[in-house]
Amino acid sequence: MRERSRPRGRREAGGGGGTGGAEASPRGERRGDLAEGGSHGPEMEEGAADLRQRKKQNCSESDKMAPEQRNKENSKLGRSPKYMLIQRFAKLFFGCLAAVTSGMMYAVYLSTYHERKFWFSSRQELEREITFQGDSAIYYSFYKELLKAPSFERGVYELTHNNKTVSLKTINAVQQMTLYPELIASVLYQASGSEEVIEPVYFYIGIVFGLQGIYVTALFVTSWVMSGTWLAGMLTVAWFIINRTDTTRIDYSIPSRENWALPYFACQVAALTGYLKKNLNCSAEKFCYLLVNASTYTFMMMWEYSHYLLFVQAISLFLLDSFALAQTEKVHEVYKIYLFSLFLGYLLQFENSALLVSPLLSFVAALMLSKCLQMNMKKGTFMSRLLKVMYIYLVLTVAVTLNFLLKMFVPHKENEHLLKFIEVKLGLNTTKNFTMNWLLCQESLQAPSQDFFLRLTQSSLLPFYILVLIICLFSVTQVIFRRICGEPLKEAVKLEDGRIGERPEIVYHVIHTILLGCLAMCLEGMKYLWTPYVCMLAAFGVCSPELWMTLFKWLRLKAVHPILLALILSMAVPTIIGFSLWKEFFPRIMTELTELQEFYDPDTVELMTWIKRQAPVAAVFAGSPQLMGVIKLCTGWMVSSLPLYNDDDLLKRNENIYQIYSKRSAEDIYKILTSYKANFLVIEDSICNEVGPVRGCRVKDLLDIANGHVVCEEDDNYAYSKYGRFCHEIKMNYSPYVNYFTRVYWNRSYFVYRINTVISFQS
Numbered sequence: 001m002r003e004r005s006r007p008r009g010r011r012e013a014g015g016g017g018g019t020g021g022a023e024a025s026p027r028g029e030r031r032g033d034l035a036e037g038g039s040h041g042p043e044m045e046e047g048a049a050d051l052r053q054r055k056k057q058n059c060s061e062s063d064k065m066a067p068e069q070r071n072k073e074n075s076k077l078g079r080s081p082k083y084m085l086i087q088r089f090a091k092l093f094f095g096c097l098a099a100v101t102s103g104m105m106y107a108v109y110l111s112t113y114h115e116r117k118f119w120f121s122s123r124q125e126l127e128r129e130i131t132f133q134g135d136s137a138i139y140y141s142f143y144k145e146l147l148k149a150p151s152f153e154r155g156v157y158e159l160t161h162n163n164k165t166v167s168l169k170t171i172n173a174v175q176q177m178t179l180y181p182e183l184i185a186s187v188l189y190q191a192s193g194s195e196e197v198i199e200p201v202y203f204y205i206g207i208v209f210g211l212q213g214i215y216v217t218a219l220f221v222t223s224w225v226m227s228g229t230w231l232a233g234m235l236t237v238a239w240f241i242i243n244r245t246d247t248t249r250i251d252y253s254i255p256s257r258e259n260w261a262l263p264y265f266a267c268q269v270a271a272l273t274g275y276l277k278k279n280l281n282c283s284a285e286k287f288c289y290l291l292v293n294a295s296t297y298t299f300m301m302m303w304e305y306s307h308y309l310l311f312v313q314a315i316s317l318f319l320l321d322s323f324a325l326a327q328t329e330k331v332h333e334v335y336k337i338y339l340f341s342l343f344l345g346y347l348l349q350f351e352n353s354a355l356l357v358s359p360l361l362s363f364v365a366a367l368m369l370s371k372c373l374q375m376n377m378k379k380g381t382f383m384s385r386l387l388k389v390m391y392i393y394l395v396l397t398v399a400v401t402l403n404f405l406l407k408m409f410v411p412h413k414e415n416e417h418l419l420k421f422i423e424v425k426l427g428l429n430t431t432k433n434f435t436m437n438w439l440l441c442q443e444s445l446q447a448p449s450q451d452f453f454l455r456l457t458q459s460s461l462l463p464f465y466i467l468v469l470i471i472c473l474f475s476v477t478q479v480i481f482r483r484i485c486g487e488p489l490k491e492a493v494k495l496e497d498g499r500i501g502e503r504p505e506i507v508y509h510v511i512h513t514i515l516l517g518c519l520a521m522c523l524e525g526m527k528y529l530w531t532p533y534v535c536m537l538a539a540f541g542v543c544s545p546e547l548w549m550t551l552f553k554w555l556r557l558k559a560v561h562p563i564l565l566a567l568i569l570s571m572a573v574p575t576i577i578g579f580s581l582w583k584e585f586f587p588r589i590m591t592e593l594t595e596l597q598e599f600y601d602p603d604t605v606e607l608m609t610w611i612k613r614q615a616p617v618a619a620v621f622a623g624s625p626q627l628m629g630v631i632k633l634c635t636g637w638m639v640s641s642l643p644l645y646n647d648d649d650l651l652k653r654n655e656n657i658y659q660i661y662s663k664r665s666a667e668d669i670y671k672i673l674t675s676y677k678a679n680f681l682v683i684e685d686s687i688c689n690e691v692g693p694v695r696g697c698r699v700k701d702l703l704d705i706a707n708g709h710v711v712c713e714e715d716d717n718y719a720y721s722k723y724g725r726f727c728h729e730i731k732m733n734y735s736p737y738v739n740y741f742t743r744v745y746w747n748r749s750y751f752v753y754r755i756n757t758v759i760s761f762q763s
Helices: 003-012 021-035 048-077 081-118 123-128 134-150 152-160 179-192 201-225 228-240 257-276 282-302 308-322 326-348 359-376 381-390 391-409 416-426 434-441 450-458 460-483 505-524 524-543 543-555 562-594 602-614 625-635 647-661 668-677 700-704 726-732
Strands: 620-622 680-684 709-711 715-720 741-746 751-757
Touching: 003 081, 081 201, 081 228, 081 562, 123 201, 123 391, 123 602, 123 625, 134 179, 134 201, 134 625, 152 381, 152 460, 179 201, 179 282, 201 228, 201 257, 201 505, 201 524, 228 524, 228 602, 257 282, 257 308, 257 326, 257 505, 282 308, 308 326, 308 359, 308 505, 326 359, 359 391, 391 715, 416 434, 434 647, 434 700, 450 524, 450 741, 460 505, 460 524, 460 543, 460 625, 505 524, 524 543, 524 562, 543 562, 602 625, 602 741, 620 625, 625 680, 647 668, 647 680, 647 700, 647 726, 668 726, 700 709, 709 726, 726 751
Parallel strands: 620 680
Antiparallel strands: 680 751, 709 715, 741 751
């Protein structure tokens, strides 16, 4: 009995129940640490160098042991290693071929649909440019300016010191409007020698459509990596295209920043999914790590709001690490990537102070600092256990404190209107401010409509997503409960275990989609971030035998072998879904591609033609910001405002110039317009006579509220002003309006007035 007890004592001292000394020690430390209820991985008692040495040893051992384990399994099944190698290569080849083909077909589909919708190839250049509306027109106009510049360096200088776009204002357009996509597109167009092969507009939209193909390919790969079958990728692409109205804004705004940025984020998520997987060989892990690095930085450079989305991702990784469901070293490597990307972004975005005061920087810095505090505590002491219990509270407290201190000491121009908007949106405050109320009235900033959920249900996406989410959530809850009770994670989860909640990449995606879903339930515009990953997670779930096995473990099936049934359902269910989607939605998609639509705006074409022919070159135009963007693109003339909402001065300009649709005097409007050196005023009949579906959200209603021209009594609104509505009164051509303004052009939609430099008082 004594001889038998000694080996057991040695194994317990080793801490892992393992047989090898080099392998048992790190595993034993991890399990012992997690048994204490810790919120992180193995503690580095011997320093960072010792940890790196262990990682190299474990990595090399796993690379050596993996082929031996596969050979043993193959010998049991009667298969030769050569046969299995060919099988794996064929699976990888056809999966990659399917992923690339899906992306290319989607890009071709977008191009064909765009051509059918706008008749792009048969239009003149002016008519093509009119299809770019609002902020899209501004982005494309700077792309045109870069191509017209004598050299790329000169073009960049003119954009960074731009005084030919907005009157009385010199702006760094590259920084303020995040024009890095346009810089890259112009370089590629000129360097590739495409001037004689393809027109600039086709090259520009072709790049965007190509990026959308990469977007779809990345979603395909993510679902494939999670489920182990590229059938999940095919189903992801099918759901993405069928629900295109809710997965992308490419139909409405091709040059928007998110259409350039989200494909890189999808690549980052795909690489992160592979990086978080257990038992990953060294070469694959390094490749995923490098891809996460490159895609994270590129994503941050393409979109000014990218750090907010990365902040949501960081919270997901933090929760994953807090419950000890992933390797802490890997999670903290991703945190370092965030810091590196923020640092490079700050330098290359002209010392963008918004990145220094971003919640992402404060949160990641708090995580790293809290980790250092835990590492410096001796294992097993009262303070170390207390820190583990208070870990989440500590991180949140330090993050809020750091963010507050950074905002105190770092000069920044963070968008204060965003904070005010959140306050009003949550009902914490009320306001009569025109800009705030106008933002609240935008469809993308309101709660999603019932039609959104109805569309997802009709395509069978929402029911299967809810099913997959519930199963994964219950499995994750079970795993967390086991971790609290001190039970270690399995080194390798097998199919018969039915523990899908122990896979870190699955847990990450569950948390990530829940957080994005919460945002989408508040703001409809966030659905374009959430719905693509709903497609991916739902497709993974129905194609994953592990998910079905997890369900059957709970149901305790005995009549049918659960493993066999799980394998059958993982093939049969997606096949049935695919055939039903093909039967119902494929004819609709083909109808979209064959049906000729017509987009023609003759009034806008006439207005732009008149401006180019009749207006002086040095003229400055005033009007609604959306129309000013189109005028800047189509004519090149200077404007008094732009449809951009990240600059307080531009927001104030927009509100002041919108007063042309309010009930104010001709003298007040004249003073406002001349303060911005405007020479011509353009009034849109569609805004002046707007009949909106929601009363109180029309531009003229919001102006009346902001100006105090509306009195509310017993749920009734009474308009009061000593002046009539300016856009109506100026059309009457009587004094004093004719003293300040002279009509020079009009059609059914637009009225153009010259702002008199010498006021002539006449009766």
